Amino acid sequence: xxxxxxxxxxxxxxxxxxxxxxxxxxxxxxxxxxxxxxxxxxxxxxxxxxxxxxxxxxxxxxxxxxxxxxxxxxxxxxxxxxxxxxxxxxxxxxxxxxxxxxxxxxxxxxxxxxxxxxxxxxxxxxxxxxxxxxxxxxxxxxxxxxxxxxxxxxxxxxxxxxxxxxxxxxxxxxxxxxxxxxxxxxxxxxxxxxxxxxxxxxxxxxxxxxxxxxxxxxxxxxxxxxxxxxxxxxxxxxxxxxxxxxxxxxxxxxx
Amino acid sequence: xxxxxxxxxxxxxxxxxxxxxxxxxxxxxxxxxxxxxxxxxxxxxxxxxxxxxxxxxxxxxxxxxxxxxxxxxxxxxxxxxxxxxxxxxxxxxxxxxxxxxxxxxxxxxxxxxxxxxxxxxxxxxxxxxxxxxxxxxxxxxxxxxxxxxxxxxxxxxxxxxxxxxxxxxxxxxxxxxxxxxxxxxxxxxxxxxxxxxxxxxxxxxxxxxxxxxxxxxxxxxxxxxxxxxxxxxxxxxxxxxxxxxxxxxxxxxxxxxxxxxxxxxxxxxxxxxxxxxxxxxxx
Numbered sequence: 001x002x003x004x005x006x007x008x009x010x011x012x013x014x015x016x017x018x019x020x021x022x023x024x025x026x027x028x029x030x031x032x033x034x035x036x037x038x039x040x041x042x043x044x045x046x047x048x049x050x051x052x053x054x055x056x057x058x059x060x061x062x063x064x065x066x067x068x069x070x071x072x073x074x075x076x077x078x079x080x081x082x083x084x085x086x087x088x089x090x091x092x093x094x095x096x097x098x099x100x101x102x103x104x105x106x107x108x109x110x111x112x113x114x115x116x117x118x119x120x121x122x123x124x125x126x127x128x129x130x131x132x133x134x135x136x137x138x139x140x141x142x143x144x145x146x147x148x149x150x151x152x153x154x155x156x157x158x159x160x161x162x163x164x165x166x167x168x169x170x171x172x173x174x175x176x177x178x179x180x181x182x183x184x185x186x187x188x189x190x191x192x193x194x195x196x197x198x199x200x201x202x203x204x205x206x207x208x209x210x211x212x213x214x215x216x217x218x219x220x221x222x223x224x225x226x227x228x229x230x231x232x233x234x235x236x237x238x239x240x241x242x243x244x245x246x247x248x249x250x251x252x253x254x255x
Numbered sequence: 256x257x258x259x260x261x262x263x264x265x266x267x268x269x270x271x272x273x274x275x276x277x278x279x280x281x282x283x284x285x286x287x288x289x290x291x292x293x294x295x296x297x298x299x300x301x302x303x304x305x306x307x308x309x310x311x312x313x314x315x316x317x318x319x320x321x322x323x324x325x326x327x328x329x330x331x332x333x334x335x336x337x338x339x340x341x342x343x344x345x346x347x348x349x350x351x352x353x354x355x356x357x358x359x360x361x362x363x364x365x366x367x368x369x370x371x372x373x374x375x376x377x378x379x380x381x382x383x384x385x386x387x388x389x390x391x392x393x394x395x396x397x398x399x400x401x402x403x404x405x406x407x408x409x410x411x412x413x414x415x416x417x418x419x420x421x422x423x424x425x426x427x428x429x430x431x432x433x434x435x436x437x438x439x440x441x442x443x444x445x446x447x448x449x450x451x452x453x454x455x456x457x458x459x460x461x462x463x464x465x466x467x468x469x470x471x472x473x474x475x476x477x478x479x480x481x482x483x484x485x486x487x488x489x490x491x492x493x494x495x496x497x498x499x500x501x502x503x504x505x506x507x508x509x510x511x512x513x514x515x516x517x518x519x520x521x522x523x524x525x526x527x528x529x530x531x532x533x534x535x536x537x538x
Binding site for chain 1: 256257258260261262264265266268269270272273274276277278279280281283284287336339340343344353355357358359360361362363364365366367368369370372373374375376377379383386413416417466467470471473474475476477480481491494495498504507508511514515518522
């Protein structure tokens with residue numbers, strides 16, 4: 001009895017979580033512009049997406065920002081996790097606190113704070129403001145992913161390498177880095193996804209000259225449901241789910 | 256690269272970045288909230304408290320209370336839905352558990368904008384929910400859910416429930432279930448053992464989950480925007496409008512500062528109940 005109850009409950013929750021997404025994907029193949037009901041299968045909306053050159057430019061912008069931001073954030077986050085793990089220095093606890101605050105604080109506050117920063121530096125809003133903002137909100141997440149892995153490593157490895165005469169840089173390149181690769185890639189994927197999906201922070205720090213996908217979707221969605229947007233969202237979901245699956249596969253050893 | 260250089264570079268990279276792009280902007284936000292709204296620029300001297308005076312005006316206090324109410328409701332619903340779920344997943348057999356967990360992580364990764372958008376097709380007046388309810392004769396007339404506060408509530412719960420489930424699951428995963436057996440052996444009923452042992456021990460997970468739901472629920476302005484038809488104004492919508500429509504940056508900054516202070520209070524309380532590594536407990 002309780003077993004059936006728990007199975008029923010789990011199934012209902014998964015239905016709640018997945019039904020809207022599945023419906024969205026199904027309706028991206030729906031052969032009707034307005035209807036909420038099924039009118040047969042078509043690839044039409046995907047064809048239209050790939051023939052919309054302004055949309056392709058926007059997608060390219062998003063791709064460039066996501067690749068650059070996640071790569072730079074991964075470098076900063078990985079170096080930072082190594083530094084905070086290996087060294088004692090002035091302000092270390094404060095830095096931990098700041099990283100933690102950046103994870104918990106709402107995107108809205110981060111977006112406003114960065115807008116005010118760029119405004120006070122007289123920096124025009126566009127590619128660079130977006131890139132700097134995306135790196136900033138990705139760094140703490142890479143840091144946590146990598147730091148979680150680094151504390152689980154065997155410290156004797158580093159000591160052994162040092163005893164054998166390796167410098168800190170050599171220990172980092174030859175020992176820490178290879179052992180951290182799964183976490184580093186997972187952190188990169190998380191950053192890529194967050195950069196690709198971010199609406200709120202980008203909303204404040206982007207300019208009219210450089211549009212990106214989430215903001216394009218946001219402005220389109222305010223006008224209602226269209227099959228093209230369904231198709232676009234389905235493609236983004238495909239990328240995200242692929243990255244989520246791969247990162248879980250990479251991190252599975254840790255759990 | 257010698258040891259000193261590596262030490263310096265690795266510490267400097269993250270410290271400088273976080274100071275310049277995290278701490279410094281937040282301080283600018285604090286300063287801006289004490290400036291005045293200019294005629295030619297967004298922010299002008301002299302320093303004044305007028306933004307705070309406006310923020311404590313009855314209109315804005317009402318927005319705060321309304322946001323607390325709706326975000327609190329979202330948090331409670333997510334907790335009631337998510338806790339049993341996390342509990343059942345944590346108690347599942349090892350192999351099944353990985354699969355169940357995996358299907359919870361995917362929604363965690365997908366865009367909340369896309370998921371809120373996906374909800375429209377389900378709940379709109381000529382949407383699937385009404386279609387099914389009508390064809391099963393459960394209702395006679397279609398329900399008007401979209402563009403009401405209820406739609407916003409559904410959207411918030413839908414996009415945020417996995418943020419409640421994961422921290423609670425992470426906490427229950429480490430739970431020693433022998434404690435429950437011990438309590439049962441000593442004569443406690445199942446319910447009593449659950450409320451006296453499982454719930455108190457998982458309190459840090461519950462608090463993390465509540466924080467991760469409550470804060471976005473107040474500030475994810477695009478959900479009230481697209482599901483509530485911009486009629487249900489929460490704190491996030493008001494702050495966003497002060498910045499982009501009304502162009503009252505000092506007021507927008509002041510509201511954000513007040514929000515940040517409230518978060519700080521919550522975090523201080525969180526540290527009190529969870530003295531262990533707070534950052535790892537949250538993720």
